[in-house]
Amino acid sequence: MFEGARLGRAVEVRRMVRLASSIGASIERDAKALINLVRLKEKDQYTYLHSVAVCALMINFARHLELDAQQVQDLGVAGLLHDVGKVAVSDEILNKPGALSKGEMQAVRGHPVAGHRLLASSQGAPELALELCLRHHEKVDGTGYPGGLKGEQLSLAARMGAICDVYDAVTSNRPYKQAWTPCEALTEMQKWRGHFDPALLDRFADSLGIYAVGTLVRLSTGELGIVVGSAGEADEDVIVRAFFDCDALAEIDPVDRAIAPSAEHPRIIGRDSPTFWRFPDWDVLRHRILAAKIAPGPEEGDG
Ligand SMILES: [Fe+2]
Known part of the structure; x- marks a missing residue:
């Protein structure tokens, strides 16, 4: 899908729906197995496996929140597609260790809008996928991008996506950074005041059975x-x-x-x-x- 999107093809949303439902079925059998497996992702597979991981985390989270079956599936598809706009950013920038220049930063920050545009021109993308694509880098205190939306302005999908996206990123090994354990990740994420919806972050932790230091x-x-x-x-x-x-x-x-x-x-x-x-x-x-x-x-x- 990423290769196709890179070449300018429309995203085949129907295949993503099938993938999301088999990921959902796998989580039903063993909630942790898939999430732990994709943590082993290699650098060149990073965006692909990050998408699968976020899909799995979103489905698991959505079920824990007792959302209806259609929403669970749509949020799974949204997880798979949330970073599709990264095809518009060069690999050198995406995998660059250390600080990015101002221009490089701007290129990275363009991926939500690029992804949203890509999905809007693809047939059958669920509304929640467009929403998550555009909003997964927003923060509840309004310092995120691209919209700088705040608190209540952010949909449930956006607030869930922000949590799942960061959680998977910080628990993954990257060329420039050792992975945090789930406990370390949650403990740190709780300290980032203004980034996540704190009540929702607790529900997320419960959905995985992970506990911050001090719990x-x-x-x-x-x-x-x-x-x-x-x-x-x-x-x-x-x-x-x-x-x-x-x-x-x-x-x-x-x-x-x-x-x-x-x-x-x-x-x-x-x-x-x-x-x-x-x-x-x-x-x-x-x-x-x-x-x-x-x-x-x-x-x-x-x-
Ligand atoms: Fe992203």
Whole structure:
């Protein structure tokens, strides 16, 4: 499709719909498998696999938000097509390590409008795909491009797309940058005030079962803990500092537990609410737990 678009052919939207629905079916079977697979993308396949990844993330996210089936599919197609305007930007600029000149920056920033124009002239592109193409680089504080739209002016599709696009980019290895782990990515993205819709970013994290540093979570050990960092490649590989026993309803000496997708490690059941547990001052408590000196725990068997 990208090659065709580069040569000036119309985008074959019907094939994209078929691809989006098989990606959707694959996610139904195993939500994480495809998303983790495309993280292995190589440089020259970057835009292609980034598009597949954003499609998968959008479908997974849209289902989590319980949007209707047609919207889920259209958002998947939109994910596949969101960066199609990059065919108008030269590879040297797209893959250039380091800072771009003003002119190069302008060329890159033209891709949403170029993509929108390309789709508008192609038959059958869903409205949501045109919208996502044009708006995925807008930010909720109005500092994005091309429109500088703000908050409520941005559609749900635009706000979802901005999150999925950046999340996949920062969790990918690029010629000039090591990938962040999912936990690192979410933690950083939460700090970029004004970039994303914060409530929607939380829903996105829930859609993937990933947790930012500082999140209160419930463990399969019956404890509450705070996410303190990430430990490995898999989405699940994080360290949680357990500090509260839910059965005894009492604090325990903080201990760091390695979470991993294997039977001998505890699992995260889900995000939990400090209000539910009636912690009198959650910020103070969290600060104290995060600052606690931790005795070295028992050695993990599989080192
Ligand atoms: Fe883009």
